[in-house]
Amino acid sequence: MSRPVLFFDSGVGGLSVLAAVKKALPEAPILYVADNGGFPYGTKSEEEIATRVPALLGRLVERYDPALLVIACNTASTIALPFIRSALQIPVVGTVPAIKPAALLSKSHVFGVLGTEATIRQPYVDHLSEEFASDCTVIRQGSANLVTLAEAKLRGEKSDLALYRAELDRLLQQPEGDRIDVVVLACTHFPLVKEELEAVSPRPLLFIDGSEGIARRARYLADQLARKCELKSLWPVKPNEKHPPKGQLLYTAPTEILMPFRENIKKRGLNEIVFL
Numbered sequence: 001m002s003r004p005v006l007f008f009d010s011g012v013g014g015l016s017v018l019a020a021v022k023k024a025l026p027e028a029p030i031l032y033v034a035d036n037g038g039f040p041y042g043t044k045s046e047e048e049i050a051t052r053v054p055a056l057l058g059r060l061v062e063r064y065d066p067a068l069l070v071i072a073c074n075t076a077s078t079i080a081l082p083f084i085r086s087a088l089q090i091p092v093v094g095t096v097p098a099i100k101p102a103a104l105l106s107k108s109h110v111f112g113v114l115g116t117e118a119t120i121r122q123p124y125v126d127h128l129s130e131e132f133a134s135d136c137t138v139i140r141q142g143s144a145n146l147v148t149l150a151e152a153k154l155r156g157e158k159s160d161l162a163l164y165r166a167e168l169d170r171l172l173q174q175p176e177g178d179r180i181d182v183v184v185l186a187c188t189h190f191p192l193v194k195e196e197l198e199a200v201s202p203r204p205l206l207f208i209d210g211s212e213g214i215a216r217r218a219r220y221l222a223d224q225l226a227r228k229c230e231l232k233s234l235w236p237v238k239p240n241e242k243h244p245p246k247g248q249l250l251y252t253a254p255t256e257i258l259m260p261f262r263e264n265i266k267k268r269g270l271n272e273i274v275f276l
Helices: 015-024 046-064 074-087 099-105 123-132 145-154 161-172 190-200 211-228 259-267
Strands: 005-009 030-034 068-071 110-115 137-142 182-185 206-208 247-251 272-275
Touching: 005 015, 005 046, 015 030, 015 190, 015 211, 046 074, 068 074, 068 211, 099 110, 099 123, 099 182, 099 206, 110 161, 137 161, 145 161, 145 190, 145 259, 161 190, 182 190, 190 206
Parallel strands: 005 030, 005 068, 030 247, 110 137, 110 182, 182 206, 247 272
Antiparallel strands: none
Protein backbone atom coordinates (compact mmCIF):
# COMPACT_ATOMS: atom_id res chain seq x y z
CA MET A 1 0.00 0.00 0.00
CA SER A 2 1.27 3.50 -0.85
CA ARG A 3 1.09 6.06 1.96
CA PRO A 4 -2.55 5.94 3.12
CA VAL A 5 -4.92 8.48 4.58
CA LEU A 6 -5.29 7.39 8.20
CA PHE A 7 -8.74 7.82 9.72
CA PHE A 8 -9.04 7.56 13.48
CA ASP A 9 -12.06 7.21 15.76
CA SER A 10 -13.03 5.34 18.90
CA GLY A 11 -15.44 3.24 16.83
CA VAL A 12 -17.19 3.31 13.47
CA GLY A 13 -18.51 6.87 13.73
CA GLY A 14 -15.79 8.15 11.44
CA LEU A 15 -17.39 6.22 8.60
CA SER A 16 -19.78 9.17 8.34
CA VAL A 17 -16.77 11.30 7.35
CA LEU A 18 -15.16 8.66 5.15
CA ALA A 19 -17.56 8.98 2.20
CA ALA A 20 -16.96 12.72 1.81
CA VAL A 21 -13.18 12.36 2.06
CA LYS A 22 -13.11 9.45 -0.40
CA LYS A 23 -15.04 11.64 -2.85
CA ALA A 24 -12.48 14.42 -2.39
CA LEU A 25 -9.50 12.03 -2.54
CA PRO A 26 -10.72 9.12 -4.71
CA GLU A 27 -7.20 7.93 -5.47
CA ALA A 28 -6.06 7.61 -1.83
CA PRO A 29 -5.71 4.26 -0.05
CA ILE A 30 -7.53 4.29 3.28
CA LEU A 31 -6.53 2.92 6.67
CA TYR A 32 -9.41 3.33 9.11
CA VAL A 33 -8.51 2.74 12.76
CA ALA A 34 -11.26 2.06 15.29
CA ASP A 35 -9.90 2.26 18.85
CA ASN A 36 -12.37 -0.22 20.26
CA GLY A 37 -9.83 -0.92 23.00
CA GLY A 38 -10.61 2.57 24.34
CA PHE A 39 -14.28 2.78 23.31
CA PRO A 40 -16.30 4.81 24.15
CA TYR A 41 -14.44 8.13 24.37
CA GLY A 42 -17.48 10.23 25.19
CA THR A 43 -17.76 8.98 28.77
CA LYS A 44 -14.04 9.27 29.54
CA SER A 45 -12.23 12.13 31.25
CA GLU A 46 -10.20 14.74 29.40
CA GLU A 47 -7.03 13.39 31.00
CA GLU A 48 -7.71 9.86 29.75
CA ILE A 49 -8.31 11.06 26.17
CA ALA A 50 -5.34 13.46 26.14
CA THR A 51 -3.07 10.67 27.37
CA ARG A 52 -4.30 7.76 25.26
CA VAL A 53 -4.94 9.26 21.84
CA PRO A 54 -1.63 11.02 21.04
CA ALA A 55 0.38 8.02 22.27
CA LEU A 56 -1.66 5.56 20.19
CA LEU A 57 -1.53 7.75 17.10
CA GLY A 58 2.21 8.13 17.48
CA ARG A 59 2.60 4.34 17.29
CA LEU A 60 0.20 4.09 14.33
CA VAL A 61 1.94 6.81 12.35
CA GLU A 62 5.34 5.24 12.99
CA ARG A 63 4.08 1.83 11.87
CA TYR A 64 1.94 2.74 8.83
CA ASP A 65 3.57 6.00 7.62
CA PRO A 66 0.36 7.76 6.50
CA ALA A 67 0.47 10.82 4.28
CA LEU A 68 -2.38 12.47 6.12
CA LEU A 69 -4.28 11.93 9.37
CA VAL A 70 -8.01 12.58 9.80
CA ILE A 71 -9.20 12.60 13.42
CA ALA A 72 -12.77 11.54 12.61
CA CYS A 73 -13.91 12.03 16.20
CA ASN A 74 -15.26 15.21 17.78
CA THR A 75 -14.34 14.14 21.31
CA ALA A 76 -10.71 13.35 20.48
CA SER A 77 -10.39 16.52 18.40
CA THR A 78 -11.84 18.95 20.92
CA ILE A 79 -9.67 17.51 23.71
CA ALA A 80 -6.44 16.22 22.18
CA LEU A 81 -5.92 17.94 18.81
CA PRO A 82 -3.17 20.35 20.01
CA PHE A 83 -1.27 17.45 21.61
CA ILE A 84 -1.64 15.35 18.47
CA ARG A 85 -0.38 18.09 16.15
CA SER A 86 2.61 18.84 18.36
CA ALA A 87 3.55 15.16 18.53
CA LEU A 88 3.27 14.30 14.82
CA GLN A 89 5.10 15.53 11.73
CA ILE A 90 2.28 14.91 9.23
CA PRO A 91 -0.76 17.05 8.27
CA VAL A 92 -3.69 16.51 10.66
CA VAL A 93 -7.36 17.26 10.00
CA GLY A 94 -9.54 17.57 13.08
CA THR A 95 -13.29 17.29 13.50
CA VAL A 96 -15.12 20.02 15.38
CA PRO A 97 -18.83 20.80 15.80
CA ALA A 98 -20.36 22.57 12.78
CA ILE A 99 -21.35 25.62 14.82
CA LYS A 100 -20.39 28.20 12.19
CA PRO A 101 -22.66 26.76 9.45
CA ALA A 102 -25.44 26.19 12.00
CA ALA A 103 -25.39 29.88 12.95
CA LEU A 104 -25.64 30.82 9.28
CA LEU A 105 -28.47 28.38 8.58
CA SER A 106 -30.64 28.92 11.65
CA LYS A 107 -33.55 31.25 10.94
CA SER A 108 -34.69 31.29 14.56
CA HIS A 109 -31.16 31.95 15.85
CA VAL A 110 -31.63 29.02 18.20
CA PHE A 111 -29.88 25.77 17.36
CA GLY A 112 -28.91 22.59 19.12
CA VAL A 113 -25.58 20.83 19.49
CA LEU A 114 -25.98 17.09 20.00
CA GLY A 115 -22.72 15.37 20.91
CA THR A 116 -21.07 13.21 23.51
CA GLU A 117 -20.91 14.42 27.10
CA ALA A 118 -17.15 14.92 26.74
CA THR A 119 -17.51 17.05 23.61
CA ILE A 120 -20.29 19.42 24.65
CA ARG A 121 -18.55 20.45 27.87
CA GLN A 122 -15.30 21.47 26.16
CA PRO A 123 -14.11 25.11 26.21
CA TYR A 124 -13.46 24.67 22.49
CA VAL A 125 -17.24 24.55 21.95
CA ASP A 126 -17.55 27.74 24.03
CA HIS A 127 -15.00 29.46 21.80
CA LEU A 128 -16.72 28.36 18.59
CA SER A 129 -20.07 29.60 19.92
CA GLU A 130 -18.61 32.96 20.95
CA GLU A 131 -16.79 33.46 17.65
CA PHE A 132 -19.41 32.28 15.16
CA ALA A 133 -22.76 32.24 17.00
CA SER A 134 -22.70 35.20 19.34
CA ASP A 135 -26.14 36.27 18.08
CA CYS A 136 -27.63 32.81 18.63
CA THR A 137 -28.79 30.70 21.51
CA VAL A 138 -26.81 27.47 21.47
CA ILE A 139 -28.43 24.58 23.33
CA ARG A 140 -26.24 21.56 24.06
CA GLN A 141 -27.14 17.99 24.86
CA GLY A 142 -24.89 15.02 25.48
CA SER A 143 -25.80 11.48 24.45
CA ALA A 144 -23.87 8.27 24.98
CA ASN A 145 -26.86 6.20 23.87
CA LEU A 146 -26.78 7.47 20.28
CA VAL A 147 -23.19 6.25 19.97
CA THR A 148 -24.30 2.79 21.05
CA LEU A 149 -27.29 2.90 18.67
CA ALA A 150 -25.06 3.89 15.73
CA GLU A 151 -22.62 1.07 16.42
CA ALA A 152 -25.53 -1.38 16.65
CA LYS A 153 -26.96 -0.15 13.34
CA LEU A 154 -23.66 -0.82 11.54
CA ARG A 155 -23.71 -4.35 12.97
CA GLY A 156 -27.09 -4.87 11.33
CA GLU A 157 -29.10 -4.71 14.55
CA LYS A 158 -32.49 -2.96 14.67
CA SER A 159 -33.35 -0.61 17.51
CA ASP A 160 -36.67 0.77 18.71
CA LEU A 161 -37.26 4.26 17.29
CA ALA A 162 -38.49 5.30 20.73
CA LEU A 163 -34.86 5.20 21.88
CA TYR A 164 -33.97 7.85 19.30
CA ARG A 165 -36.99 9.96 20.22
CA ALA A 166 -35.96 9.91 23.88
CA GLU A 167 -32.48 11.24 23.03
CA LEU A 168 -33.82 13.97 20.75
CA ASP A 169 -36.46 14.97 23.29
CA ARG A 170 -33.75 15.65 25.88
CA LEU A 171 -32.45 18.36 23.57
CA LEU A 172 -35.76 19.79 22.36
CA GLN A 173 -37.36 19.91 25.81
CA GLN A 174 -34.70 22.20 27.24
CA PRO A 175 -35.63 25.88 27.77
CA GLU A 176 -36.07 27.51 24.33
CA GLY A 177 -35.74 24.08 22.75
CA ASP A 178 -39.07 24.61 21.02
CA ARG A 179 -37.35 27.26 18.86
CA ILE A 180 -34.56 25.00 17.61
CA ASP A 181 -34.58 24.69 13.83
CA VAL A 182 -31.04 23.31 13.23
CA VAL A 183 -29.30 20.49 15.08
CA VAL A 184 -25.53 20.06 14.85
CA LEU A 185 -24.58 16.39 14.96
CA ALA A 186 -21.40 16.93 16.96
CA CYS A 187 -20.33 13.30 17.11
CA THR A 188 -19.29 11.46 13.96
CA HIS A 189 -21.43 8.51 15.03
CA PHE A 190 -24.61 10.56 14.87
CA PRO A 191 -24.88 11.13 11.07
CA LEU A 192 -25.04 7.32 10.79
CA VAL A 193 -28.45 7.52 12.49
CA LYS A 194 -29.59 10.78 10.90
CA GLU A 195 -32.50 9.04 9.16
CA GLU A 196 -33.78 7.70 12.48
CA LEU A 197 -33.50 11.13 14.12
CA GLU A 198 -35.39 12.73 11.23
CA ALA A 199 -38.06 10.03 11.48
CA VAL A 200 -38.76 10.72 15.17
CA SER A 201 -38.46 14.51 15.06
CA PRO A 202 -41.72 16.17 16.18
CA ARG A 203 -41.22 18.92 13.58
CA PRO A 204 -38.97 19.59 10.57
CA LEU A 205 -35.38 20.06 11.72
CA LEU A 206 -32.20 20.50 9.71
CA PHE A 207 -29.53 18.06 10.93
CA ILE A 208 -26.01 19.04 9.86
CA ASP A 209 -22.45 17.78 10.38
CA GLY A 210 -18.94 18.81 9.36
CA SER A 211 -18.01 16.05 6.91
CA GLU A 212 -17.91 18.26 3.81
CA GLY A 213 -15.62 20.78 5.48
CA ILE A 214 -13.33 17.97 6.62
CA ALA A 215 -13.16 16.64 3.07
CA ARG A 216 -12.24 20.06 1.66
CA ARG A 217 -9.50 20.44 4.24
CA ALA A 218 -8.13 16.97 3.51
CA ARG A 219 -7.99 17.74 -0.22
CA TYR A 220 -6.23 21.05 0.42
CA LEU A 221 -3.59 19.48 2.69
CA ALA A 222 -3.00 16.60 0.26
CA ASP A 223 -2.48 19.04 -2.63
CA GLN A 224 -0.21 21.19 -0.48
CA LEU A 225 1.91 18.18 0.49
CA ALA A 226 2.14 17.04 -3.14
CA ARG A 227 3.45 20.47 -4.19
CA LYS A 228 5.98 20.40 -1.37
CA CYS A 229 7.21 17.02 -2.65
CA GLU A 230 7.16 18.35 -6.24
CA LEU A 231 4.53 15.82 -7.28
CA LYS A 232 1.35 16.27 -9.30
CA SER A 233 -0.40 13.94 -6.87
CA LEU A 234 0.48 11.92 -3.79
CA TRP A 235 -1.28 8.99 -5.45
CA PRO A 236 -0.50 9.05 -9.19
CA VAL A 237 -2.33 5.83 -10.04
CA LYS A 238 -5.95 6.64 -10.81
CA PRO A 239 -8.42 4.12 -9.35
CA ASN A 240 -11.10 2.36 -11.36
CA GLU A 241 -13.76 -0.28 -10.74
CA LYS A 242 -11.32 -3.13 -11.35
CA HIS A 243 -8.56 -1.57 -9.27
CA PRO A 244 -10.08 0.56 -6.50
CA PRO A 245 -7.77 2.08 -3.86
CA LYS A 246 -7.09 -0.29 -1.00
CA GLY A 247 -9.13 0.12 2.16
CA GLN A 248 -8.45 -1.48 5.54
CA LEU A 249 -10.25 -1.39 8.87
CA LEU A 250 -7.94 -1.83 11.83
CA TYR A 251 -9.12 -2.57 15.37
CA THR A 252 -6.98 -1.93 18.44
CA ALA A 253 -8.53 -4.86 20.35
CA PRO A 254 -10.13 -8.20 19.42
CA THR A 255 -13.82 -8.09 18.54
CA GLU A 256 -16.38 -10.31 16.85
CA ILE A 257 -17.03 -9.39 13.21
CA LEU A 258 -20.49 -10.40 11.99
CA MET A 259 -21.46 -10.66 8.34
CA PRO A 260 -23.91 -7.68 8.25
CA PHE A 261 -21.17 -5.42 9.58
CA ARG A 262 -18.61 -6.82 7.15
CA GLU A 263 -21.00 -6.08 4.28
CA ASN A 264 -21.69 -2.55 5.55
CA ILE A 265 -18.03 -1.58 5.67
CA LYS A 266 -17.31 -3.24 2.33
CA LYS A 267 -19.85 -0.89 0.75
CA ARG A 268 -17.72 1.93 2.15
CA GLY A 269 -14.56 0.63 0.52
CA LEU A 270 -13.04 -1.17 3.51
CA ASN A 271 -12.40 -4.67 2.20
CA GLU A 272 -9.93 -5.95 4.78
CA ILE A 273 -10.19 -6.16 8.57
CA VAL A 274 -7.01 -6.42 10.65
CA PHE A 275 -6.18 -6.27 14.37
CA LEU A 276 -3.36 -4.28 15.93
